[in-house]
Amino acid sequence: MARTEAAVRVGIGDREGLLGTLMLAPALVYIAALVGLPFCLAIALSLSSATIGNPGIHHFVGLANFASVLHESAFPLALRNSVIVTAATLIVTLVLATAESELLARDFRGKWFWQILIILPWAMPVSLAAVNWLWLLDSEFSPIDWILRQIHLLGPGTIWGPANHLYYYGREWLGLGSIVAINVWRLLPLATIIVLAGRTSIPRDIFEQAEVDGAGFFRVLFRITVPALLPILVVAAMFTALLVFGDMTVVAITTRGGPGYATQLLPYWAYLKGIEGGALSEGAAIALFMFPILLAVALLALRMVYRAESR
Amino acid sequence: MATLELRGIKKHFGSIHAVDGVDLTIAEGEFLAILGPSGCGKSTLMRMIAGLETPSAGEVLIGGQPVTHLPPRARNVSMVFQSYALYPHMVVADNIAFPLKARHVPRAEREAKVKWAAALLGIEPLLKRRPARLSGGEKQKVALARALVRNPTLFIFDEPLSSLDAQVRAMARSELRQLHDRSGITTVYVTHDQLEALGMGDRIAIMKNGRVRQVGTPQQLYDQPADTFVASFLGTPPMNLLERDGRIVGFRPEYLRPASASAAGADALRLKVRIIELEFLGAEWQVYGQLENGATGQKLLAKAQPAVAAGLRVGEQHEFAVAGAHLRYFDSATGLRIANGAH
Structure with a gap:
């Protein structure tokens, strides 16, 4: 008896408080160093008069940077475009992700092939995808334009003519549309996986019960599936919204915010101003502009999810 | 209300024959229990009646109309799943109203029917609650109300009591x-619990390996099992089965009595039994015995009244007897029952 007691060593693994702290520590250090510090720095920069040439943050100017950014003609456009692109991407992505998850939740021949196809954009290197989209929507060699010309929708004497090209990146709404299309294309796999996880966690009984209860496809979809998916759809929406809203790569490789500021987005404008233009403090102000709103939206969405689940 | 007829129903999943040729006729208003061990095909059969699966062969007729290839919503069949499958995001009232909404029943009529069903099951106070806030018994009642509310032609129950506590279950059964x-x-009531089948069914269909082994009233199945499977499946404890003269002889434990305590006639089966264990069950004792003559070593079970059990001790050898009227004979090759006395 005594011997077995001696053989059991009470180690660090039994001290749950200490163990918890130790295991959380790497994540905390990581977040503090790579998220917390830059965030504080951004706030400090936005309240200073720092430039690339003179990066000191000790000269406090209050909200002057925010005020001057607000008065620029690019600001309302960039804000509008950011909201439009985010909202449009969100709606299209969620609708398609729900449709795809409905498809993948069923058993059919060749399902593996469609699964791979749907996930593929997520596995594609960003640089390759960028080149792909640059060519696909090229002002002169776009294959989409070519197809439209072949079916007589584009070119002299057609409804979208008389030009032979649509110049996707050179027009306000086509440019924004292209940015939305590319964002949907690159974020759909993630959203689909999130929604599919939620979809497969709904017990099959419920769908069969609805079928026996007399519901057709659309009644099942809108009265059973979507309400049951709502919490997970909010999660997918948050991920998608945050990834779109904070992204500057898509606009940087396609329209570059042009023509003029017609397709400018807040993050790319912040980059152009703060890094390319050297006005660090104003760039920081732009980048911080949407933070309170994003935070509020995220908190609201999370609360909604918790409330829906606890009811 | 309608009859249900199954003709040569088969369902194959690849090489697995889940249901392998079932013919059943259920009369109007009848309560038929489908009983069998898990994996016997009873759930698949039930899903084909509901329209959730299409048979590989055979026909389903409800009220004389073939519905084999109709979707569930065209059959007016109500089903209560084992899990109750309540819609988690709807309050109880909306759950009950769902089948009516799906059938475009006008609002006023819908509300009246929901009230009627809720009153019938005594769940009016729960109408505004969500399923997550209900106990198992309450969920079951909500599922029943939802199944009842639209006057179905057929009820299908898939082990609806198996997730209830033992105490609630007996009440729910009645x-x-x-x-x-x-x-x-x-x-149609699908279960693997023989107490439910025996207690509730007008008739019971016993299934094994995708086939119906016997259909009959609970008394018929208990007294006249068609084969050794039914004999050994039904009853707690099941029938004793002994190899005798190239046949299998079976008898219920309650008919195996000490020879001194029974008035068995000349046609009685007499057995020398060593008592291995005595188990107190309250109203009676369960006697575990071992056969001493004939097929030596075979285990036997008997039920004894307290007065009889008082005369038995573990380790003792007693002569037991079963009256001839309670003996059932089975073919030792096929397991099928042969008429009493036929040699």
Whole structure:
């Protein structure tokens, strides 16, 4: 008896408080160093008069940077475009992700092939995808334009003519549309996986019960599936919204915010101003502009999810 | 209300024959229990009746109409799943109203029917609650109300009591049967619990390996099992089965009595039994014995009244007897029953 007691060593693994702290520590250090510090720095920069040439943050100017950014003609456009692109991407992505998850939740021949196809954009290197989209929507060699010309929708004497090209990146709404299309294309796999996880966690009984209860496809979809998916759809929406809203790569490789500021987005404008233009403090102000709103939206969405689940 | 007829129903999943040729006719207003061990095909059979699976072969007729290839919503069949499958995001009232909404029943009529069903099951106070806030018994009642609300032609129950506590279950059993008697709706009740099948069914169909082994009233199945499977499946404890003169002889434990305590006639089966264990069950004792003559070593079970059990001790050898009228004979090759006395 005594011997077995001696053989059991009470180690660090039994001290749950200490163990918890130790295991959380790497994540905390990581977040503090790579998220917390830059965030504080951004706030400090936005309240200073720092430039690339003179990066000191000790000269406090209050909200002057925010005020001057607000008065620029690019600001309302960039804000509008950011909201439009985010909202449009969100709606299209969620609708398609729900449709795809409905498809993948069923058993059919060749399902593996469609699964791979749907996930593929997520596995594609960003640089390759960028080149792909640059060519696909090229002002002169776009294959989409070519197809439209072949079916007589584009070119002299057609409804979208008389030009032979649509110049996707050179027009306000086509440019924004292209940015939305590319964002949907690159974020759909993630959203689909999130929604599919939620979809497969709904017990099959419920769908069969609805079928026996007399519901057709659309009644099942809108009265059973979507309400049951709502919490997970909010999660997918948050991920998608945050990834779109904070992204500057898509606009940087396609329209570059042009023509003029017609397709400018807040993050790319912040980059152009703060890094390319050297006005660090104003760039920081732009980048911080949407933070309170994003935070509020995220908190609201999370609360909604918790409330829906606890009811 | 309608009859249900199954003709040569088969369902194959690849090489697995889940249901392998089932013919059944269920009369109008009848309560038929389908009983069998897990994996016997009873759930698949039930899903084909509901329209959730399409048979590989055979026909399903409800009220004389072939519905084999109709979707569930075209069959007016109500089903209560084992999990109750309540819609988690709807309050109880909306859950009950769902089948009516799906059938475009006008609002006023819908509300009246929901009230009626809720009153019938005594769940009016729960109407505004969500399923997550209900106990198992309450969920079951909500599922029943939802199944009842639209006057189905057929009720299908898939082990609806198996997720209830033992105490609630006995009560729910009689409530369910009363509900059936009041509504008079033809009912198919799938279960692996013989107490439910024996206690509730007008008739029972016993299934094994995708086939129906016997259909009959609970008394017929208990007294006249068609084969050794039914004999050994039904009854707690099941029938004793002994190899005798190239046949299998079976008898219920309650008919195996010490020869001194029974008035067995000349045609009685007499057995020398060593008592291995005595188990107190309250109203009676369960006697575990071992056969001493004939097929030595074979285990036997007997039920004894307290007065009889008082005369038995573990380790003792007694002569037991079963009256001839209680003996059942089975073919030792096929397991099928042969008429009494036929040699």
